[in-house]
Amino acid sequence: MRPSQAFMMQATKALRGHGADPKNGVYMGWWGNLGSPKQKGIITYSVSPNRLNPMAGAYKAAVFNTYRRTYNQILYWLPPMVLGYYLMDWAIEKNEYLNSKPGRLAAKEE
Template sequence: MAGGYSGWWGAMGGPKEKGFVTYTLSPFQLKAMKGVLSRGPTNMLRRTAAQVPYILPAFLLLWGVTSYGKTRYEYLHSKAGHHENH
């Protein structure tokens, strides 16, 4: 239908679709902060502890490389380091 009105946001005027069920909750029944003080800290500790095996190796590698770099930098900029390279 070129140039004609095709309805508001897809309301083409065809037959109603069947089988769609929509459920909603009243905003007065939602309890978004339920248990945040009683179970929140323990859940945070449990979830953090579950991530330690993934984070700890990367942290240790970063610490080792940084420590080695600082030590090597200080040595190369010392009197002994200058004598070694020149």
């Protein structure tokens, strides 16, 4: 290439406004003139109420949900718990009696 040819080189097709974009195949234009269709409507964005206050109503719902679930399940867990408590209380008292002086004397006599 001669030095005079270096100054006479032309810009590529993409820079001239014609030709292909390597990704999309069409040159869209420069900033502000992207060649896209005109906007047909106005799009607005808003923030969801859950994003604004994610814990809104959580404590109130927790109280009523806990009540409802306990009310529906109480007959499944309360009787075994009461039975277990009285059984454990009886076993502790029996153990304390058998390991006391009167309990050892009673066991020795039998």
